[in-house]
Amino acid sequence: MTEKLQSAIVVDGLTRSFPGVRAVEALSFEVGPGEIFGLVGPDGAGKTTTLRMLAGVLSPDEGSVLVAGVDVVRDPEAAKHALSYMPQRFGLYEDLTVDENIRFYADLFGVRGAERNTRSAQLLQAAGMSEFRRRLAGKLSGGMKQKLGLVCALIHRPRVILLDEPTTGVDPVSRRDFWRILYELVAEGVAILTSTAYLDEAERCHRVALLHQGKLLFCDTPANLKSRLGKDVLSVTSSDPRRVRGVLEQAAGISSLVLTGDRVHAVVDRAMRRIPEFQALLAAAGVSFDAMQQVAPTIEDLFVDAVSGGAPHA
Amino acid sequence: MSLIRLLAVARKEIIHIRRDVRSLFIVVIMPVTLMLLFGYGVSLDLKHLPICVYDQDGSQQSQDMLKRFQASEYFHIERAVNSYSAVSRALDDGSAKMALVIPWDFSRRLRDGAPVSVQALVDATDDNTANILIGYTQAVLQSYSARLQTDWLQQRGQLLQPATVSVETRTWYNEDLESSDFIVPGVLALVMSVIGTFLTSLTIAREWERGSMEQLISTPVTAMEIMLGKLIPYFVLGMFDVAVCAVIAIVWFQVPFRGSFLTLAVSSALFLTVVLALGFFISVAAKNQFAASQIALLVTFLPAFLLSGFLFSIEQMPVFLQWFTYIIPARYFVSVLKDVFLKDTPMAMLSAQLIPLAAFACVLALVAARTFHKRLE
DSSP states (O other): OOOOOGGGGEEEEEEEEEEEEEEEEEEEEEOTTTOEEEOOTTTTTSSSHHHHHHHHHOOOOOEEEEEETTTTTTHHHTTTTOOOOOOSSSSTTTTBBBHHHHHHHHHHTTTTTTHHHHHHHHHHHHOOOGGGGTTTGGGGGGHHHHHHHHHHHHHHOEEEEESSSSTTTHHHHHHHHHHHHHHHHHHOOOEEEEESSSHHHOOOEEEEEEEEEEEEEEEEEEHHHHTTTTEEEEEESSOOOOHHHHHTTTTOOEEEEEOOOOOOOESOOOHHHHHHHHHHHHHHHHHHOSEEEEOOOOOHHHHHHHHTTTTOOO | OOEEEEEEEEHHHHHHHHOOHHHHHHIHHHHHHHHHIIIIOOOOOOOOOOEEEEEEOOOHHHHHHHHOOOHHHTEEEEEESSSSHHHHHHTTTTTTTEEEOOTTTHHHHHTTTHHHHHEEEESSHHHHHHHHHHHHHHHHHHHHHHHHHHHHHHHTOOOOOOOOOOOOOOSSSTTTTOOHHHHHHHHHHHHHHHHIIIIIIHHHHHHHTHHHHHHHTTTTOOOHHHHHHOOOOOHHHHHHHHHHHHHHIIIOOOOOOOHHHHHHHHHHHHHHHHHHHHHHHHHEEEEEEEHHHHHIIIIIIHHHTSSSSSSOOOSSSSSSHHHHHGGHHHHHHHHHHHHHSSOOOOOOOOOHHHHHHHHHHHHHHHHHHHHSSSSSO
């Protein structure tokens, strides 16, 4: 990044333990203004704990966090004016209407009068929710709730936005609205840190950090991450991908296997060479498949390969 | 401290209360219900207690004596029986609380000037009632024997009466010895314990349970603004209920109100602060609505009910319990309430109650404020 000097978020050596678990261990990264940074990893990787420490609602054991130039560890309250945090669980009030929820958060951030009205109208418009202003938040669909959460989080024009799995359980239309709003913010120079369990969503981020058991595995742009794999990926499409995986698990020289939808991805050294061998194996086992071809690696391939010990760590 | 943020929290809390039927019920219906329940239901006055008589003598004189029992408003002669087994049946089935047995030689011994005893069999399952019955019986019989003595002296031409000392009682503050007069003011303490602690014990716990706390503490709102913003609506509701209860007590139950409304307002405000701070503290500590509400009932409603002097006189408690009541804030408030309704004690003379209340209010508010942090875990 060229704007390293004015990083919106600087995390250095962040560590936090819970009884029996090191939830986050020596985590360091930076996020610049106008950047969408993705925290990716399975449940329990430490994403939520990291976001909570960045938001100033959980104290770290060690390490420092600067958000918009403010030391969050030392003075969490000062940082809260500049940031906005959307927890994973719906954090608004279901017995308040859409407007009442927005009004509440606007008041907390000191956004008043005409400014509040214009801002909320504009955000509701962008979220496609203008007609639901008088509806109780509890009566909104899951996607609408998340969008309302985002509207409340954006009412005070934060410079840093922290989102914890914002699109989990959200319908595709709302998800698209959601990302459109995020891209508009980024264009205004806002820094966004979002965690996600969806690896395909990670590809929408400018940079991605892969977390595993509280540690940072890789941190790079999606394109660079994929090239980091240093291996080929063979994709087998089948109506019964589980059996395909079962057969391929017996084969030698496969550094990892990923099952997504109706496809099995096998990370191997030289993809083209292995095709005949795999075809023979599947035929011998009596497992039919529709296609077998080399594909470009995905972040998920890299992640699974790294976790299963195939690829060298960053 | 930002007034805008404080008011935002207060406004949100009012919406929660307005849209939650249960809290509306507790605020509006419960005070009235409790007032009526205690005003009518709990009467410590014993009147028209059913008794049965076994008059073995059946003479003019024995009937004369029984008439005195009949004339008293404390007794009601439920039935006359003529065997001991009937007496014990009446006591067993509870149709009589006491049985009077007049011996067969009652009138003869009186005529002879010999001492005579009347047997009183008392159902003492409720020792309080039994004691009162014995007291009333002795009083009736004493006046009866005094009358007999006078008659006896007069018959012998003795017009001078022996000097006697008698007690002329006049009850102050509650002239008619109406128990509702001292129970009804105490209900205020009960109502406010519920409003104050029970309702507020839910507010913070609810935010944790619903997951809204995490987002709330990520905003610039301060812990103090959250606390005051949440408590102010309940304070206003509590004061409103004080007024409602006072009006019911004065207008409906005709409890005299001899003190000043200022004293009532000041002591109520202090007690409300105590129970609100306690409720907030419980809510912060419990983090879960069910546990919080149970704890709230245990630490405020029960002591206010049992140990405040509201129903049960503190002086009659075992000594260690009497000491224990000093840490029950309701004790001071109930004491002020009784004074404010039944006496006209100047506020300065109530300082023995008001100062401890104020101290509780300060300490608990401070503890509540210090316990609540804008932090997870």
